[in-house]
Amino acid sequence: MDLLDFARGPAIEFSLAVFVLGTIWRLAAVLLLPRRGDLSKAREGAPSRVSGAMGTVFRRMWPNKAFIHRTIFTTLNSYVFHLGLAIVVFGFVPHIQFIHGLFGVSWPGLPTNFIYGVGVITLVSLFAALARRLFHPVGRLLSGVSDYISWFMTAAPVLTGLLATSHLGARYETLLAIHILSVAAFFIWFPFGKLMHAFLFVFSRGATGARFSHRGVNV
Amino acid sequence: MNEHVTAISKRRDETLGDALSRQGISRRAFLKYSAYLASIMALPPSAAKVMAEGLAKARRQAVIWLSFQECTGCTESLTRSFSPSLEDLIFDFISLDYHHTLQAASGEAAEAARRQSMEENKGKYIVIVDGSVPMADGGIYSMIAGQTNIDILAETVENAAAVIAVGTCAAFGGLPFANPNPTGAVPVSDLVKNKPVINIPGCPPIPEAMAGTIAHFLAFGKIPELDDLGRPRSFFGETIHDRCYRRPFYDRGMFAKSFDDEGAREGWCLYEVGCKGPVTYNACATLKWNGGVSFPIQSGHGCLGCSEPNFWDRGSFYKPLSASTAAPGKTIAAAAAAGAALGAGAAMLARSRRNAHLKKD
Numbered sequence: 001m002d003l004l005d006f007a008r009g010p011a012i013e014f015s016l017a018v019f020v021l022g023t024i025w026r027l028a029a030v031l032l033l034p035r036r037g038d039l040s041k042a043r044e045g046a047p048s049r050v051s052g053a054m055g056t057v058f059r060r061m062w063p064n065k066a067f068i069h070r071t072i073f074t075t076l077n078s079y080v081f082h083l084g085l086a087i088v089v090f091g092f093v094p095h096i097q098f099i100h101g102l103f104g105v106s107w108p109g110l111p112t113n114f115i116y117g118v119g120v121i122t123l124v125s126l127f128a129a130l131a132r133r134l135f136h137p138v139g140r141l142l143s144g145v146s147d148y149i150s151w152f153m154t155a156a157p158v159l160t161g162l163l164a165t166s167h168l169g170a171r172y173e174t175l176l177a178i179h180i181l182s183v184a185a186f187f188i189w190f191p192f193g194k195l196m197h198a199f200l201f202v203f204s205r206g207a208t209g210a211r212f213s214h215r216g217v218n219v
Numbered sequence: 220m221n222e223h224v225t226a227i228s229k230r231r232d233e234t235l236g237d238a239l240s241r242q243g244i245s246r247r248a249f250l251k252y253s254a255y256l257a258s259i260m261a262l263p264p265s266a267a268k269v270m271a272e273g274l275a276k277a278r279r280q281a282v283i284w285l286s287f288q289e290c291t292g293c294t295e296s297l298t299r300s301f302s303p304s305l306e307d308l309i310f311d312f313i314s315l316d317y318h319h320t321l322q323a324a325s326g327e328a329a330e331a332a333r334r335q336s337m338e339e340n341k342g343k344y345i346v347i348v349d350g351s352v353p354m355a356d357g358g359i360y361s362m363i364a365g366q367t368n369i370d371i372l373a374e375t376v377e378n379a380a381a382v383i384a385v386g387t388c389a390a391f392g393g394l395p396f397a398n399p400n401p402t403g404a405v406p407v408s409d410l411v412k413n414k415p416v417i418n419i420p421g422c423p424p425i426p427e428a429m430a431g432t433i434a435h436f437l438a439f440g441k442i443p444e445l446d447d448l449g450r451p452r453s454f455f456g457e458t459i460h461d462r463c464y465r466r467p468f469y470d471r472g473m474f475a476k477s478f479d480d481e482g483a484r485e486g487w488c489l490y491e492v493g494c495k496g497p498v499t500y501n502a503c504a505t506l507k508w509n510g511g512v513s514f515p516i517q518s519g520h521g522c523l524g525c526s527e528p529n530f531w532d533r534g535s536f537y538k539p540l541s542a543s544t545a546a547p548g549k550t551i552a553a554a555a556a557a558g559a560a561l562g563a564g565a566a567m568l569a570r571s572r573r574n575a576h577l578k579k580d
Binding site for chain 2: 001002005009010013023026027028031034095097100102109111112113114115167172176
């Protein structure tokens with residue numbers, strides 16, 4: 001068994017198992033936690049808990065105007081690499097084929113050259129996010145090893161995917177194997193680092209929104 | 220009888236230049252063929268003249284062809300040339316002293332011919348092998364004239380100048396090597412360690428790769444540059460995907476979804492229907508088959524990757540390269556159940572701790 005066979009077979013299977021186990025573990029552990037009920041009466045005119053929760057999930061997608069000048073770079077850059085990642089992951093035909101192989105669903109893909117361009121922009125954006133974290137005093141203070149590992153686990157598949165597509169640095173099958181292994185590493189790390197925010201942001205924002213809307217505050 | 224033997228002896232001694240003159244091939248035509256060989260082997264233009272001179276002076280090369288665990292497809296490919304060509308003359312120029320399918324002699328006479336050639340051309344003859352070598356149970360799964368393939372190979376390569384493993388079975392084990400490999404098949408390179416081994420894989424290999432490699436050996440007296448899998452770089456240096464005429468459709472994201480849809484008819488990329496061209500190193504897309512008429516992808520079927528090791532065991536031929544070869548459904552279901560149990564356990568632990576606190580209060 002060569003490296004590509006290992007990557008396409010046992011490595012991806014193991015990583016998906018860890019991903020599913022870890023993600024469901026964390027979600028179940030959070031969602032089944034005991035909740036203390038709020039017995040207070042809702043503020044007059046307050047929206048329901050559900051609509052308050054939903055409102056906050058979407059409202060938090062853009063910063064409050066009081067903070068916009070200080071956070072504009074982080075906000076825009078985050079949009080660039082999040083959308084870039086979504087386009088690359090869900091628009092590239094080989095990726096769609098990977099998903100189709102697992103779940104049996106597929107959709108039309110985008111041109112390879114377009115995906116390549118988006119991939120380059122995404123990688124530049126990820127490096128900009130890293131630079132901000134490294135050179136901004138507050139960002140540096142708030143960052144721990146886990147944050148840098150999460151950044152690496154996200155950037156590595158983008159970088160190796162671009163190298164594989166452009167056949168740079170090694171033979172294609174080696175680059176493809178490294179790319180798949182980097183995705184496997186991403187899956188394994190995902191549930192245990194801050195990448196888990198991809199699932200948890202809905203619940204954390206929703207919980208905050210529900211609590212505050214009950215008190216008549218839009219956050 | 221004596222006249223016949225003398226004629227054979229004379230033909231053994233004549234050079235390729237003499238042989239071509241005798242058969243009415245002009246020097247110009249021969250130079251064109253040498254330039255063609257040099258170009259397909261990616262040699263510089265100046266090498267064409269050197270190659271022509273080397274080939275013209277070369278004498279009949281003794282070749283012993285051993286067929287082991289194989290299907291004879293390699294021989295079919297190499298001998299069924301599209302039309303009488305200079306390649307045929309090159310093969311005519313070779314003294315094919317032993318070949319099961321092609322030789323007239325049989326039985327003891329055939330084995331005697333092999334041993335005679337080995338004796339007369341000690342240290343100079345080339346051994347071509349097609350087929351893998353079965354090692355299980357003492358090699359009894361393939362025997363010729365009472366000898367195992369293991370013994371015949373060891374005996375024949377002992378005084379050979381070089382060994383050429385033709386076809387994927389000889390080069391990498393091929394189909395007999397595929398899981399569960401009941402005969403314990405191994406490639407030639409696993410057994411021949413003290414001689415140069417050139418692998419020309421393919422199921423079957425391209426005739427020009429064979430002719431070019433032998434011509435290179437005859438003209439320059441040495442084996443061509445090989446890659447890490449022992450294949451001549453000139454024929455196996457690039458992937459089929461890189462030189463495929465359907466490549467622009469890959470770049471534009473236009474893929475055939477099945478073998479008979481509109482995309483397939485329009486010649487779109489066959490990646491989604493399992494083409495292994497991106498990881499297969501061979502010259503099919505440039506040299507093609509049947510006199511340059513077509514190759515599998517041009518005929519509408521994806522590349523199987525037949526010139527790569529273990530191509531038979533690398534998942535389905537019809538599964539895209541990016542898809543996992545594993546079937547993780549059960550593993551993922553088990554992981555999901557385990558994750559849910561762990562999460563529920565963690566939440567219950569939190570609840571019991573909270574209740575304990577509340578009791579204390």
